Amino acid sequence: MSNSGAAIAVAAENLTxxxxxxxxxxxxxxxVSFEVRSGETLAVIGESxxxxxxxTRLITGLEPPTTxxxxxxxxxxxxxxxxxxxxxxxxxxPAGSLNxxxxxxxxxxxxxxxxxxxxxxxxASEMLARVGIEADRLSARPGRLSGGQLQRVAxxxxxxxxxxxxxxxxxxxxxxxxxxxxxxxxxxxxxEEIGFSCIFVTHDLAVAQVVADxxxxxxxGRVCELGNAQSFFAGPRDPYSVALLEATSVxxxxxxxxxxxxxE
Amino acid sequence: xxxxxxxxxxxxxxxxxxxxxxxxxxxxxxxxxSVVGIVGESxxxxxxxLRAVMGLLxxxxxxxxxxxxxxxxxxxxxxxxxxxxxxxRLGVVLQDPFSAFDPLKSVGAxxxxxxxxRGILPRDKARQRAGxxxxxxxxxxxxxxxxxxxHQLSGGMAQRIAIAMxxxxxxxxxxxxxxxxxxxxSLRIEVLELLRDxxxxxxxVLVMVSHDLGLIARYCExxxxxxxxxVVERGSARILLDNPQHPYTQALLACAPHLGIEGRRELPxxxxxxxxxxDPRPGCRFAPRCPFAVDLCRREEPVLTDAGDASVACHxxxxxxxLDV
Amino acid sequence: MSTVDVFGIExxxxxxxxxxxxxxxxxxxxxxxxxxxxxxxxxxxxxxSLVGGSPAHQDLNSALVGPGVAGHLLGTDALGRDVFGWVGxxxxxxxxxxxxxxxxxxxxxxxxxxxxxxxxxxVDVVLMRLADIQLSIPPLxxxxxxxxxxxxxxxxxxxxxxxxxxxxxxxxxxxxxxxERQRGYVSAARLAGRSRTAIAFVHVLPGITTExxxxxxxxxxVCLLWxxxxxxxxxxxxxxxxxxxxxxxxxxxxxYQAWWVAVFPGxxxxxxxxxxxxxxxxxxxxxxxxxxxxxx
Numbered sequence: 057m058s059n060s061g062a063a064i065a066v067a068a069e070n071l072t073x074x075x076x077x078x079x080x081x082x083x084x085x086x087x088v089s090f091e092v093r094s095g096e097t098l099a100v101i102g103e104s105x106x107x108x109x110x111x112t113r114l115i116t117g118l119e120p121p122t123t124x125x126x127x128x129x130x131x132x133x134x135x136x137x138x139x140x141x142x143x144x145x146x147x148x149x150p151a152g153s154l155n156x157x158x159x160x161x162x163x164x165x166x167x168x169x170x171x172x173x174x175x176x177x178x179x180a181s182e183m184l185a186r187v188g189i190e191a192d193r194l195s196a197r198p199g200r201l202s203g204g205q206l207q208r209v210a211x212x213x214x215x216x217x218x219x220x221x222x223x224x225x226x227x228x229x230x231x232x233x234x235x236x237x238x239x240x241x242x243x244x245x246x247x248e249e250i251g252f253s254c255i256f257v258t259h260d261l262a263v264a265q266v267v268a269d270x271x272x273x274x275x276x277g278r279v280c281e282l283g284n285a286q287s288f289f290a291g292p293r294d295p296y297s298v299a300l301l302e303a304t305s306v307x308x309x310x311x312x313x314x315x316x317x318x319x320e
Numbered sequence: 321x322x323x324x325x326x327x328x329x330x331x332x333x334x335x336x337x338x339x340x341x342x343x344x345x346x347x348x349x350x351x352x353x354s355v356v357g358i359v360g361e362s363x364x365x366x367x368x369x370l371r372a373v374m375g376l377l378x379x380x381x382x383x384x385x386x387x388x389x390x391x392x393x394x395x396x397x398x399x400x401x402x403x404x405x406x407x408x409r410l411g412v413v414l415q416d417p418f419s420a421f422d423p424l425k426s427v428g429a430x431x432x433x434x435x436x437x438r439g440i441l442p443r444d445k446a447r448q449r450a451g452x453x454x455x456x457x458x459x460x461x462x463x464x465x466x467x468x469x470x471h472q473l474s475g476g477m478a479q480r481i482a483i484a485m486x487x488x489x490x491x492x493x494x495x496x497x498x499x500x501x502x503x504x505x506s507l508r509i510e511v512l513e514l515l516r517d518x519x520x521x522x523x524x525v526l527v528m529v530s531h532d533l534g535l536i537a538r539y540c541e542x543x544x545x546x547x548x549x550x551v552v553e554r555g556s557a558r559i560l561l562d563n564p565q566h567p568y569t570q571a572l573l574a575c576a577p578h579l580g581i582e583g584r585r586e587l588p589x590x591x592x593x594x595x596x597x598x599d600p601r602p603g604c605r606f607a608p609r610c611p612f613a614v615d616l617c618r619r620e621e622p623v624l625t626d627a628g629d630a631s632v633a634c635h636x637x638x639x640x641x642x643l644d645v
Numbered sequence: 646m647s648t649v650d651v652f653g654i655e656x657x658x659x660x661x662x663x664x665x666x667x668x669x670x671x672x673x674x675x676x677x678x679x680x681x682x683x684x685x686x687x688x689x690x691x692x693x694s695l696v697g698g699s700p701a702h703q704d705l706n707s708a709l710v711g712p713g714v715a716g717h718l719l720g721t722d723a724l725g726r727d728v729f730g731w732v733g734x735x736x737x738x739x740x741x742x743x744x745x746x747x748x749x750x751x752x753x754x755x756x757x758x759x760x761x762x763x764x765x766x767x768v769d770v771v772l773m774r775l776a777d778i779q780l781s782i783p784p785l786x787x788x789x790x791x792x793x794x795x796x797x798x799x800x801x802x803x804x805x806x807x808x809x810x811x812x813x814x815x816x817x818x819x820x821x822x823x824x825e826r827q828r829g830y831v832s833a834a835r836l837a838g839r840s841r842t843a844i845a846f847v848h849v850l851p852g853i854t855t856e857x858x859x860x861x862x863x864x865x866x867v868c869l870l871w872x873x874x875x876x877x878x879x880x881x882x883x884x885x886x887x888x889x890x891x892x893x894x895x896x897x898x899x900x901y902q903a904w905w906v907a908v909f910p911g912x913x914x915x916x917x918x919x920x921x922x923x924x925x926x927x928x929x930x931x932x933x934x935x936x937x938x939x940x941x
Contacts, residue, residue, distance in 0.1 A: 153829035232361035237575035237589035
């Protein structure tokens with residue numbers, strides 16, 4: 057449900073990122089431009105080597121672009137990573153994204169630097185409850201939680217500082233199908249409640265279809281296709297997108313029957 | 321002589337656990353040239369099951385039951401016996417393709433090492449066979465591959481070479497644990513086609529563990545769905561996925577996102593989290609999460625029995641099928 | 646929805662596998678023996694200070710008395726000093742030196758390692774070459790040369806030995822900083838607004854405490870031997886310091902008449918070193934269990 061009147065939360069213009077490795081130049085991203093409005097989800101689809109992870113680092117400000125601009129809520133993210141208005145990140149590997157020696161509520165409270173000490177635990181607990189982590193698990197360490205629970209914690213951490221932009225880098229790729237469904241539903245619920253914009257990186261087109269308002273396909277660092285989700289999935293134009301679509305939709309027997317049955 | 325595989329009443333339990341049920345009982349028969357799929361999520365026991373057939377159970381676990389190669393007169397019952405078959409009649413392909421390779425040796429050396437060291441093939445024949453297999457895997461004449469090292473390979477290359485390595489001894493059974501989940505979508509189909517081709521041309525059996533229902537549907541003849549250490553449904557893949565009878569299978573199919581006409585939406589999901597195979601509580605493993613559970617489900621564990629075209633372990637399915645008769 | 650308390654089942658809480666593996670190994674094995682040994686020696690030294698004669702007290706009338714005599718449980722040396730008391734005092738001296746050296750080289754090494762790892766670039770290169778230089782200098786000639794200059798001073802000796810011991814800590818900390826820098830939670834901490842130094846101390850270093858303990862235990866043993874060797878040569882700690890090495894040197898001269906003067910301090914030294922080594926090995930074993938996650 058795109059909101060054409062809403063403000064633009066993330067804007068990228070000719071975004072380019074090169075790395076120098078030994079004496080070669082790796083062109084991770086080349087001339088990428090897009091806009092994400094408030095409350096919207098942009099699905100970034102790409103395979104390995106497409107530059108999608110690099111994009112997440114540029115949006116969150118962990119790295120600066122080589123040329124081009126990126127703004128998050130009007131400001132340039134690299135100048136102030138960790139600023140409350142900047143984008144937060146949910147990583148693919150649920151275990152690696154949390155310090156294994158810290159209690160989870162402390163990890164969730166980490167972005168609350170500008171909040172008084174006394175209030176931090178309270179806010180973190182509230183957020184954890186919202187993502188479905190029970191109160192008795194607050195002082196647990198990551199080792200005691202399952203992958204799905206860890207991703208919920210990571211989402212809580214991403215939203216706790218009231219950031220209006222959440223970047224998710226393959227957040228469900230390492231999770232079971234049923235857990236993935238729970239997490240995807242959770243993200244959509246929270247997005248409706250809180251109203252953040254989401255940039256959702258994935259290689260799975262089916263997952264992208266569930267969450268996306270807009271779709272951007274990346275290949276070798278360049279944008280192959282960018283547009284409204286509905287029209288993309290109805291019929292992509294770029295041959296690479298078409299190929300991806302075909303590779304993903306390995307027809308399941310009874311697919312058509314399933315959708316009919318659910319409608320009844 | 322037929323090269324099929326049959327597994328009979330395989331159970332895996334923790335050592336010293338007494339009467340505690342672990343994973344299983346698992347039974348199935350696979351004809352030579354066919355593919356068996358095992359579908360399950362974390363905690364279903366699917367990986368331990370595969371490990372048991374490989375003879376590679378981690379310390380602290382023991383297995384009971386029989387694994388029989390069709391060409392043998394007698395079944396194998398000990399994990400040592402199975403482990404001895406690794407690299408002979410059992411080939412293994414794992415999820416992480418790079419884990420199959422020693423980073424310090426060239427790939428070529430490693431492909432032939434397994435068979436030459438066990439005296440299965442003399443060195444020159446081994447090299448010939450390696451070249452032929454690599455060509456089948458899509459590497460022209462295999463020459464420039466042979467000198468490469470692990471870090472020079474991409475994921476797709478590594479997995480294809482790992483498969484070539486696994487089939488060098490012409491195994492009767494190939495065991496694959498999520499062989500494509502670390503690969504890009506475009507490569508997955510390629511790799512599975514290779515596996516299936518090998519199996520059909522060489523009269524072997526492929527037992528594949530996966531969570532990707534689409535791939536399973538396309539490449540497996542037989543399918544077993546596992547939950548909480550039990551097989552909850554078993555039968556022909558096509559029939560099972562067209563018409564799943566067990567509530568878990570139905571829920572699993574429903575919550576997997578698939579490309580269709582709908583866009584942004586809420587996915588059906590299974591509330592709660594996965595059951596453990598070692599949970600001592602009585603009753604059906606899925607009962608706490610099953611929308612149809614009744615008292616009987618919480619008291620007695622259902623047994624896998626025939627129901628129409630498949631075998632299902634569910635009281636409600638049995639009840640309705642017996643009523644129908 | 647019970648926590649899955651099962652070893653090796655994927656999807657189980659990730660730490661459970663480690664717990665199940667580690668249980669039962671904590672109390673047995675090298676760690677227990679090592680700590681027990683050190684503990685016993687410490688107790689022994691306190692008993693000696695209460696019951697035994699003062700190591701400084703010389704009594705020529707009771708020179709070279711054999712062990713087992715009342716008042717001189719382990720005998721006396723050529724100057725009538727009580728061996729029991731001396732060994733007890735020697736244990737304390739050795740432990741003081743070990744503590745001093747380990748603390749100092751730990752502090753130096755970790756700081757250098759963290760700074761190098763965090764800052765990278767030429768700073769890192771310079772620091773690591775410094776480490777290489779330090780390692781390539783043979784300790785013994787330097788110890789001997791410097792000892793002559795500093796003469797009988799425990800603090801200087803500690804500094805001297807520490808200067809030759811910081812490199813393993815530096816390398817460990819630096820490697821840790823470099824690997825952890827890539828981890829998801831470090832990026833997350835940066836996104837949360839933490840400064841680089843804060844990240845190093847809060848997130849990265851706490852994980853190494855076990856490995857550092859291994860290094861420290863093993864280093865303690867080594868530096869005891871250095872101190873004893875130097876004191877034996879007449880260079881390290883001489884009276885009024887109470888050094889096991891010094892007594893061993895004395896004992897060497899009367900080895901055939903009065904074996905106890907050399908053997909008791911020697912055996913004590915050996916036990917101390919064994920104690921530290923076993924402790925270090927024990928901690929290392931614990932570590933092995935901790936990090937070996939069964940990959941199913």
